[in-house]
Structures are given as C-alpha cells and as structure tokens.
Amino acid sequence: MSAGATAPATTYEPVIGLEIHVQLDTRTKMFCGCELSFGDPPNTHTCPVCLGMPGALPVVNAQAIHSALTIGMAFGCELAPRSIFHRKNYFYPDLPKGYQISQFDVPICRGGHLGDVRIHRVHLEEDAAKLVHVGASGRIHGADASIVDYNRGGTPLVEIVTEPDVRSAAQAREWLTLLRETLRQLGVSDVNMEEGSLRCDANVSIRPAGSDALGTKTELKNMNSFRYLERGVEAEIARQVALVEAGEAVRQETLHFDPVSGSITSLRSKEEAHDYRYFPEPDLVPVVLTDAMRDAAAARLPELPAARAERYERELGLTAESARLLAFRAELAAYFERALAGAPTTSEGESLVWGHPQALANWLTGELAARLGDADPAASKVAPEALAKLVALVRSKQVTPGAAKQVLDALVAEGGDPEAIVEAQGLGAIGGGDELAEIVARALASDPDAVAKLKGGNMKAIGPIVGFVMRETKGRADGGEVNRLVREQLGI
C-alpha cells in the first residue's frame, strides 16, 4: 500500500469532568452535635440522629452553610436565594437511615469557575459511615463480615461538580492541585487526600479531535492521590481509545482504578438516578440566603491562588511559572512577600530586589526550595530578610551566584546574616582589583594551548581559563569580569 492510501489515524480528545467530595472541618456533624473525629475509637461519636434512630430530627449546622457559601463565592458561583435538602434513597450498611440527606434540584451554589474549568454546581450533603470488610470472621453466622464505624457518618460534605472542561489527565491533576490549595486557603477543610477529606471521581469520555459531540462517559471512582488521579484517567483514556479503535462501544459504567496493577475494573452496576427516588427532606426547612450570611462568607475570602498568581505576573512581572509556583503554595507566597518587604534598600531608599522580584522568586523556588523540600521556609533558619539580602548581594555583584549557594548552605544550617557569613568565610566576590588580574594571568600562563585558540578567535577556549580562575577563587570571581580581563590581557 502506498503511503498516500493510508487513512490518517484518528486522534482522540479526552473530555473529562471531575466530582470532588470535600469534608468540611467544622467541629460537629452536618445534622447533629456529635464532634467530628479522625482516628478516634470506633462508634464513640454517635447519637440518635447520625445512627438513624426513628424519630430523631436533623438540624442543619450553620457553619457548614457558611463554608459552602464561602466556597461558592470563591468560585464566583450564583448563590441560591433559597435552597432545600432532599433524601437520596438507597440501602447500604454505611447509611443507617436508608437515605442520604443531600441536595438535588436546588443546590446551594451553581455556576462559576476555578482557573480555566467551569463549575457546574456545589452542594451540601452528609458523609456515609466507614465500612471495613473483615472477611470471613465466623462470628457473623459464618458469613463474610464487615464492621461499621458510624463516627464518620454525618460528616458535612461539599460536593463540587465541574463542567467537562478538562482535556488531559495532567490537566486534571494540575486543576485538582489548584482546587486543594484554594480550599486550604479558604480554611474550610484540611483537604487531606490520604485521610479521605478530599476525594475525587472523574467522568471520562473521548471524541475524535475537533468534534463537539460528547462520547459515552464512564465514572472513575475515588482516586485518593494526585498521582493516582492522573494515572487512572490516563489508563481510562487509553482503554476507551483501544475499545473504539477495535470497533467496540464504550459502556456507561462505574469503574475502579487499581494503582498497584494499573488495571481498571467495573464496579457494581450503578443504580440509575431515578432509582434513588429523591424527594424533599420533610424534616428540614429551606435555607434562605440572608445579607448577613453573604457578608460573613465574603469576609472570609482571602486572596486566592489563581488571583495571587495573576497579580504576581501583572504587578511584579514574574514569569507565569514562578507566579504559579509561589501562589499555589501559600507558605511560599507568604515567605516571598515577607522577603520582598524586608529587602535591603540603597542609600536612595530603593529596594535592591524590588526592581527584580524575579531574582528573589528564582532563589526561593529554586535554590532554597531545593534545600528545604516541602518544608515551610518560614520554619527554617533562613529569615526572609536574609534571603532578600543574599539576592541583593548577588545582584550588586558583591557575591557570585556560585558563592551565594555556599552562603545559602550556611544560612540553612545555621541561620544568621548573609553579609557576616560572606565576611567570615571569605566568600566575597573578587572584583576588578589586582588580585583577580594576577590570577587570570596565571591561568593564561598555565594553558598556552587555550591562549593560542583564543588568539585565533575561538572564544570557546575561554572555558578552561574561567574554570582555572573559579577553582583558584573558590567560585568568588565574577564571570563577566574574568572574561573582560582575559580579553584585556590577550589584547583581543
């Protein structure tokens, strides 16, 4: 077959929507006064309401409403003037009432967006209890047994549903990082994926690139880390592409991704939406948005990561990458701003790093972050003012970048003042004085071969000369100055 007769391979575009469950970090449960707990002995935080005793009446936790409204405001959602709760009916041992109190057609928030992904809705509901399968214990009539711990049952949950705006597994992971950081900075949840306070499902479908149609979607459940989310979605996209290319149809189903084997398996066929027999919760009255509720939520909004990154780009001229690195880690952003504020000034009162916050950002997200890992720099021995001073020393060429790394090592180990460290360890840059000229002369004398090449116009040969000088000066020589002296001494 000639190349021209080969049909072009179809490329597929993934269409991904995310559903995220967030446990709110209120003190008490959604509908009763039992305290929230993680890791407490089983069944020590229950009452007739969260055990589903007949006749027990739920009462809505005002703080959960407040948190949901705060989240809605952060996304720019439309806040429902009046929202109601519904019963979602199904039987499972982790749901003692036989229904979950949730919201159905009138969620508390609708619309809005976070970053480049639109939000479909945000609603409130209660978490199920924890069900642990213990296998055949022989204690329960010899059958396969499970144990229910109702401590978690009734924990306030916010469910966030996005529009299908995500186009790759990597974007899904990236966006979830933004969501987690946003929720953390809102102070509404501890957003710990390992402990289950942030849980993510993904709706995945594929379509030929360029098409507007939506393919049949599958729901990938409960990926409990950012890495698993990315790998799970990637695996599901690959599975769907393989099915379609083999001429088979994608079936709508709920799937489980096993991160160990990388395999995807079908869960029990999901009951259809109408099988949940939603109806308005008769034991709860509507929640009507008041000005006081709106003001309280607005007062709680900090500057959020997306807005902060945008401001760093606009006002400080940081690169998008640096702005994102700083803004998406609140502790880095806080440290950065303290360092900027504490930067040394010239005799004219001009900040030595204000003109170039990018240099400070690079040292913070590069060298310092590399030395501290995930730790909060504010908890390190390096004061923000000290980092700013070090960057200023580099910018004013009093210290070379190489020597500054040694100063930073000393700051991380012992703290202190960068100027004092430079003084004590003799790390100050060797400027244009006779000392450097003498070292350059020795370097040239030691390498006639390089000198010949340089004179012949091959400037690459300057490498060994600069290397010699840096070794001699322990990195304290300014590269530009060495370059100038070489040219001067060789007359080139």
Add this chain to the structure above:
Amino acid sequence: MIDRPQVLHVARLARLELDDAQVERMARELSSVLDHVEKIGELDLEGVEPAAQVVDVVNALRADEPRPSLPRDVALATAPEVVDDGFGVPTPGAG
C-alpha cells in the same frame, strides 16, 4: 396501572421480598395511590410556587457546638452483632 415488573423493581430497591399474592395486592394498592395523586394533579396551580414544606419556617440552623454523644455501649446496644467495637454486618453483596 402499576404492573408486576414495576412492583418487583420497587420491592428490590426497598429490599422487600414479596410473594405472588403480595405482589398482586401491592400492584393494586400502589395504582390506587397513584390514581389519587393524579387526581390531585388536576388542580389548577398556575402561579403557585412549588412547596417542599408545609411549615412557614426557614433557616432553622444550629450553632457549630459539640454536644455529648452516646456512650458506645448504648450505641452498640442496637447492633445486630458487635465485632471489634463496631456494628457487625454481613458484607454487602457477599454470599
């Protein structure tokens, strides 16, 4: 008219086991309930706001303050079986 498959479907969702006579009786009774609702549906409700509640109360909220929980032995007194301080149940879907 509610037919037999519909009754069996609803019974399965409610985890009820019905014998043939009960299925037939439920089909009849559920149909009459639906007929009654349809009768109500004939009312002219043009311009009437849908109501999910009959009481004229909104924002019955509770301050986020802990209240004592039940002692565990009292909570577990209603368990079908107690296993490792938890409610022991047959594993859903097993056996």
